[in-house]
Amino acid sequence: MTGFDVFAIALVLLVIVTLFAGVKTVPQGFDWTIERFGKYTRTLTPGLNLIVPYFDRVGRKINMMEQVIDIPEQEVITKDNATVTVDGVAFFQVFDAAKASYEVANLTQAITVLTMTNIRSVMGSMDLDQVLSHRDEINERLLRVVDAAVSPWGVKVNRIEIKDIVPPADLVEAMGRQMKAERVKRADILQAEGQRQSEILRAEGAKQGQILQAEGRREAAFRDAEARERLAEAEAKATQMVSDSIAKGDVAALNYFIADKYIKAFGLLAESPNQKVLMLPIETSSVLGSLAGIGEIARATFGESAASASAAARRGSVPPAGSTPPAVPPAGPTLPPQR
Secondary structure, eight states, X not given: OOHHHHHHHHHHHHHHHHHHHHEEEEOTTEEEEEEETTEEEEEEOSEEEEOOTTTEEEEEEEEOSOEEEEEEEEEEEOTTXXXXXXXXXXXXXXXXXXXXXXXXXXXXXXXXXXHHHHHHHHHHTSOHHHHHHOHHHHHHHHHHHHHHHHGGGTEEEEEEEEEEEEOOHHHHHHHHHHHHHHHHHHHHHHHHHHHXXXXXXXXXXXXXXXXXXXXXXXXXXXHHHHHHHHHHHHHHHHHHHHHHHHHTTOOHHHHHHHHHHHHHHHHHHHTOTTOSOOOOOOOHHHHHHHHHHHHHHHHXXXXXXXXXXXXXXXXXXXXXTTSOOOOOOSSOOOOOOOO
16 A cells, blocks of 8 residues: 555545534524634534534534423521421523523523522511411512523523422421311301391391281271171161161160160170179160060061061060059079170
8 A cells, every 4th residue: 555545545544533523503592602712703503403523513412492490498487587497499491501501600600699699588588377378479570580580691581489388396386276266266156146146136026026916916906897887887876876766756666776775785784704793774665665566577577467466475475554563683694694
């Protein structure tokens, strides 16, 4: 092998090595920065790319996919001087490979430290109750602050989540007692409210019952007054009829009217619950006169047949003229006690 052959073989090998050095294949999800003599010139995107061999070289290989960082545990003192242990997680994505490569030395460490610092700042301005019950608000405030801080680095923080908040054991016990007391208080309030509502409903029912009873009494009084009015009208009409009969010369109607009232009055005396023995000073002639008046009314009303029957009854009970009437005791019959 001559010298020329060796030179040709070396030249071919150099060309092959140069071609391989100038062709770069960037995988999907990554961006590569290119430096020429140590200075950034451009960024290679995923796919096949060509660079100038021996002058350009790959500087940084930046992951452009969304990444997650665990925020380590740290103690935070809240506004009301309660110490809690907090940890979290952050999700970020690089959108400018050049800035992420040359604007910050260690991107992951910088985001972690910045997030921990802002967690202490945000949660330190809140009370313990707010810290435990307003995680969404804490996450939102952290995301807003941290995203604005890392924006010059070509990074977008998508989410920051607080994973766990652990208060001290004695504080947890005190919170349990407070929660129990609050539950008991709510139960007492609900029971008192129920009793108050029950009393109100009972009072409303009693009021409605009294109103209905009053309306019933009013209706009954109205009915009684109407009945008395009708009775008075009937009495007035009867009296008017008797007065008309008297004006026409018919005295029998008056005798019937008086006898009816007379007998009803004694009937009421006999029905009295306190009456045990009733002495009735009734004269026979008065009763017979009343019977005669009744007979006259019957003759005028029912005709001669009824009048003959009444006359026969009167002949059987009235002694003939000139005879001595039987002796009538001065006092009426003794009635049995009323039960």
